[in-house]
Amino acid sequence: MPVISAQPYDYPLPANLLQVALMIIDMQRDFLEPGGFGAALGNDVSRLQAIVPAVQQLQAVFRAKGLPIIQTQEGHQRDLSDCPVSKRSRGQPQLKIGDSGPMGRILVLGELGNGIIPALEPKPDEIVISKPGKGAFYRTALEAALRSRQITHLIFTGVTTEVCVQTTMREANDRGYECLLVEDATESYFPDFKQATLDMIRAQGGIVGWTATLEATLTGLQTGSR
Numbered sequence: 001m002p003v004i005s006a007q008p009y010d011y012p013l014p015a016n017l018l019q020v021a022l023m024i025i026d027m028q029r030d031f032l033e034p035g036g037f038g039a040a041l042g043n044d045v046s047r048l049q050a051i052v053p054a055v056q057q058l059q060a061v062f063r064a065k066g067l068p069i070i071q072t073q074e075g076h077q078r079d080l081s082d083c084p085v086s087k088r089s090r091g092q093p094q095l096k097i098g099d100s101g102p103m104g105r106i107l108v109l110g111e112l113g114n115g116i117i118p119a120l121e122p123k124p125d126e127i128v129i130s131k132p133g134k135g136a137f138y139r140t141a142l143e144a145a146l147r148s149r150q151i152t153h154l155i156f157t158g159v160t161t162e163v164c165v166q167t168t169m170r171e172a173n174d175r176g177y178e179c180l181l182v183e184d185a186t187e188s189y190f191p192d193f194k195q196a197t198l199d200m201i202r203a204q205g206g207i208v209g210w211t212a213t214l215e216a217t218l219t220g221l222q223t224g225s226r
């Protein structure tokens, strides 16, 4: 049985790796570049750039093996009909969701700033799930997309660790998916929050899932077949 060496113990891979999807959460300009939603909330967005090569490496391996890749994208309709008033006003940012910024309207689908960063641009046949919330299962077709492809295992990457990544991982865990978070392919504006999230996931025998290094994940995937 192929495994990924992980914490709190080995993560078992399915016999058929086609059941494993790479989840790339919200690697958007809005979170990684100045002038977007993350910066409007007062964050130093530059520290998220460090994980781009690690995510690219996983994306390349999944592409080479022909395995499923799912990117998510947090954004709202142009009329903001899917954006709760509470979300728009939270944090009292200088630029609110829907306001015009240097990269277009903040966190609005189709705007330059809302797009996935060019380094990780999805291919036309890859799945991109737009989502109005932090969790990727809320008001999206993600669950149907996973079920129709018989995907059972989710390898998580992306930003930010304790917000959209952790929320989605918890939603997936409750739905029965085997979830692993790649430690050096996820980042937060707050290093302590990233570490706390990794600790929480691994606690209590992996109550929410597993964590593994990029190297261990790549090594484990090489042992699997499809």
Ligand code: TIU
Binding pocket: 025, 026, 031, 038, 041, 074, 134, 159, 160, 161, 163, 164, 165, 189
């Ligand atoms: N603010 C923050 O840390 N994150 C978000 O608002 N969304 C995601 O995590 N993608």
